[in-house]
Every structure is written in C-alpha cells, then in structure tokens.
Amino acid sequence: MSKERDKGMSLIVKTITRLTVGLIFLYGVYIIAHGHLSPGGGFAGGVIIALSFIHLVLAYGKETAFKKLSQSGAAVFESLGAIMFLTIALLGLIGGYFFLNFISKGTPFKLYSAGIIPLCNIAICLKVGAGLFAIFIALILLKFDVENKK
Amino acid sequence: MIIGALIAIEVKHLLSSVIAVGAVGLGLSLTFLDLKAPDVAIVQLVVEILSVIYLIRATLKRDLPYATEKGLFLQALVGLIFIAIFLVFAVQCLYELPEFGHPIMRVAKTYLEDGLAKTGAANIVTAIILDFRGYDTLGEATILFTAVVGVLAVMREIGRKKEITHPNSSQEGKEKGEVNE
Amino acid sequence: MMPYLLCLILFCEGLYCVLRKRNLIKIIIGVMIMDYAVNLFFVLIAYKMNGRAPILSPDTTIMNMVDPLPHALVLTSIVIGLATTALFIAIAIRIYQKYGTFDITKIKELKG
Numbered sequence: 337m338s339k340e341r342d343k344g345m346s347l348i349v350k351t352i353t354r355l356t357v358g359l360i361f362l363y364g365v366y367i368i369a370h371g372h373l374s375p376g377g378g379f380a381g382g383v384i385i386a387l388s389f390i391h392l393v394l395a396y397g398k399e400t401a402f403k404k405l406s407q408s409g410a411a412v413f414e415s416l417g418a419i420m421f422l423t424i425a426l427l428g429l430i431g432g433y434f435f436l437n438f439i440s441k442g443t444p445f446k447l448y449s450a451g452i453i454p455l456c457n458i459a460i461c462l463k464v465g466a467g468l469f470a471i472f473i474a475l476i477l478l479k480f481d482v483e484n485k486k
Numbered sequence: 487m488i489i490g491a492l493i494a495i496e497v498k499h500l501l502s503s504v505i506a507v508g509a510v511g512l513g514l515s516l517t518f519l520d521l522k523a524p525d526v527a528i529v530q531l532v533v534e535i536l537s538v539i540y541l542i543r544a545t546l547k548r549d550l551p552y553a554t555e556k557g558l559f560l561q562a563l564v565g566l567i568f569i570a571i572f573l574v575f576a577v578q579c580l581y582e583l584p585e586f587g588h589p590i591m592r593v594a595k596t597y598l599e600d601g602l603a604k605t606g607a608a609n610i611v612t613a614i615i616l617d618f619r620g621y622d623t624l625g626e627a628t629i630l631f632t633a634v635v636g637v638l639a640v641m642r643e644i645g646r647k648k649e650i651t652h653p654n655s656s657q658e659g660k661e662k663g664e665v666n667e
Numbered sequence: 668m669m670p671y672l673l674c675l676i677l678f679c680e681g682l683y684c685v686l687r688k689r690n691l692i693k694i695i696i697g698v699m700i701m702d703y704a705v706n707l708f709f710v711l712i713a714y715k716m717n718g719r720a721p722i723l724s725p726d727t728t729i730m731n732m733v734d735p736l737p738h739a740l741v742l743t744s745i746v747i748g749l750a751t752t753a754l755f756i757a758i759a760i761r762i763y764q765k766y767g768t769f770d771i772t773k774i775k776e777l778k779g
Contacts, residue, residue: 367528372607375524375722377615379746383532390539414634421627425620453607456616456623463627464746467634468536471753474641475543475760488677491700495684500692507696514703521710522720522733526741530706533749537699544756545692565687569679580671587716594736602723610721610732614739626743633750637757 345395353395360388364461371457378460385465390472398476410470417462424455487513500545508538525611670711678704691759691769695752702748706741713737 368381393401487510494506511534518527584590591598597614607613615623681704684697713734721735759769766774 372609372612375609375611375720376528377525377609377612377742379742380525380528380532383529383536383746387532387536390536414631418627418631421624425624453612453616456620457612460623460627464630467630468749468753470634471637471757472539474638475540475753475757477641488673488680491677491680494696494700495680495688495693500690503693503696507699510700510703514707517707518710521714522718523710523713523738523741524720524722526706526710526738526745529742529745533745537749537752540753540756541692541695544695544760562687565683568686569683572682573675573679576675577672580668580675583671583712586668586670586711587714589713589715589734591715591734591736594734597735598721598732608723610723610735611738611742614735615742619739622739622743626747629747630750633754636754640754640757640761 345397349395353391357388357392360391361385364388364465368457368461369454372453378457379464381457382461382464383468385461386468386472389465389469393472393476405469407470407473410466410473413462413466414470417459417464417466421456421459421463424452424459487517501542504538504541504545507541508534511538525609671708674704674708674711677707689770689772691762691771694771695755695759698755699748699752702744702752706744706748709737709741709744 364381364384364387366381367376367384368378371377371381389405392404490506490510490513494503494510497503497506511530515527515531515534518530597618598610601610601613602608604617607617678701681697681700681702684700685694688694688697713736715731715733718731718733721732721738762774763769768774
C-alpha cells in the first residue's frame, strides 16, 4: 500500500500535468482580474483555481502534492477570503450604507476601474477556491481506510 | 438534454449514469451560451466538471456498481400519477408567465441604464452581484463556508481510526498529523 | 411556451428519479437534474428576442440586452447547488462506510 501511493498516474499524465497546471492557474487569475470587463467574475475563477490544484493531486498522488499545499493552508485561505469580503463590506459602512462603493471609479473599460468590485472578486475567489479544494481533500482522505477494511 | 437525463436515470451501471449526468451538464452549458448568457455558461461548465469529479469519487471502487432495484408495477403507477397531477397544475401556471422572449424588465432597466455610470464596471452581471445586490453574495459566501465545515465535520472521524489501525510507518504518522489538527 | 414545457419535463424527470429509485447515487443524480432544470428555467425567463449578452463595450450603446437580473441569481444558485451536492455525497460515503450498501430499503432495516 505504501509503495502504491508514491506512483500516482502514468508518466504521460505527469508530464502533461507539469506543463499545463501553471497555465490553468494563470487562466483562472486572468478571469478574476478581468471580472468587471468580460464574462467570468470571482466564482468561475475560484473554481478554476481549485480545479488546477485538484489536477495536481490527481496526477501525482497524495504524497507528492501535499508538500506544496496542505489542508491547513486551504482552511487558512478560505477564512482569509471570508474576512476580506466582510471587511470590504463593513468599510463601506463608514461612508454611508452597507457595501458602499467608496474607492474612486476610474475610467471605464480599463483594468483599474469600478471601485470596490475587483477587490471583492479576489476575496470571493479565495473563498470559493480554497473551500472547494478543502472539500476534495476531505473526500479523498477517507479512501484508504475503506479499502483496508475490504 | 432530456434524452441524456433519461439515460442517466434508467441505466443500471452507476458509472455510465454519472457520465450521462456530465453530458447533460455540458449540454446545459451550451444552451446557456445559446441564450446569450456567457457568465452563466462559464460557471456551469466548471461546476459541472467539479461535481462529476466528486460523484466519481463516490461511485468508484464501491462494491456495488450495479443499481439493483425492483418495484411493483402499482408503485410505479402511483408515482407517475402524482407526477402527472403536478404537471397539470404546473402547465396551468405556465400560461400566466409573459411570452417567451419578451421579459418584463422593470428593475433591470434601471440597472442597465445606470450601471456604467454608477459602478464603472462594463460587465453588468458582475456589477449586479457585487454592487447592487452585494448582500446576496455575502449570504452565498456564508453558505459555502457552512458546506465546507459540514463536509469536514462529517469526514473528520476517520483520521483518528487510522491512527489506531496503522501505527507503523512514519510517513503515515506525518499525514495523520496533518488531518487531525 | 415550448421551451418552458421542455424545462418542466426535465424537472419532472429529476423528480421521478428522486421518488422511485432505490440507489442513493441515483437519488443524488435526480437532485442534480432538478437543479439544472430550475437554473435553466430562470435563464429562459430572462431571454429577449434578438438580444445581446449583457456586457458593455466601448463602441455600442445599450439597446436590446437580455435581462441581467436572473443571470445574477443563477450564478449564485449554481455554486450553491455544488455545495449541497458535495455535502450529500459526503454523507452518502459515510453511509456506505457504515452499512456496506447504497440501497435505501436496507438502510432503514439496520438501525443503530
């Protein structure tokens, strides 16, 4: 059982994973950063980033992938995202009402525009991505115990 | 899509069922693209991939790949009768809806006209979910957090059992240390 | 009228699957199909004939866009559906680990 864990998938899958995981991550970051200009937004980008990490875990096996990202790291990022979102919302309370858009709105159709929206996109991305990855890790950690019972 | 759903329901082999659900979700994403909703299509596509991954995790390597069921003909008939009653009432409701292709955009008209001036965002849907209706997004973030905590709480206990049954290698001890914090 | 009817048929298929099937995974699949049908219904309500996607660009004026409000609702609803399904699957895995079967009639018999 222990030497089976080191293997993961075949060599072809590992090589392709090494090439494409960075690109998938970059694509997710692109969708989040341009969330206010083109379709996408925080939710889609967050799920894509979670998918890139899941790809890494699926191709390389649990042992090797956990050296890069652990379950505690995922929990920390998720809480960070939630706290950031709440802070941005509460800071609006100072100016007037809840969720006030207080940063200046630059010229439209540029990357630096639309006030509070890009920051909220980043907070949502952290929360969704880390949360879904934590669910995946929790689901696969159970696997070895069930197999040993058989 | 309807045929895909029929296949997913009736086929006995569980893995084929899961693949059929994946096909239904993919067809749904293409339908959203055809209905001029690119945001929704992107999110539906990636969420479909993720949910198929979770479903395969549940059905792979299980002792029972075939869904065995038997039911009397009378039970199937009663089920179909209830669904027929539901269909009759629902079709009556469908006549009250506005005609397909001519929505009543009373609130959305102000969102579309003042969207760029008030928020500065070019993507109106993002402006709605993060600025005009930000409170709903906060509620959704809370739901996601609750779901993650729920899954971690349901799956938590096995870590301690592994410690009792496999106390031999140090590598397993290290990863159990990660689980049990 | 026709698209609404087809969407309703999809919903009824999901409902039939939840009511009649005995395997827990089939019930989860039925709930997912009902989720898809409801989201499709919302986006169908928002469609405008010969409309454009609700995204502005520097060289067009606002005319004839589809309704963006249901798109916002459906965006949230899809992610919530995923979270619910994940929780359902986690509980199903624990049930299998405890009882050894996915059949819901047998789960009712082996109590405690």
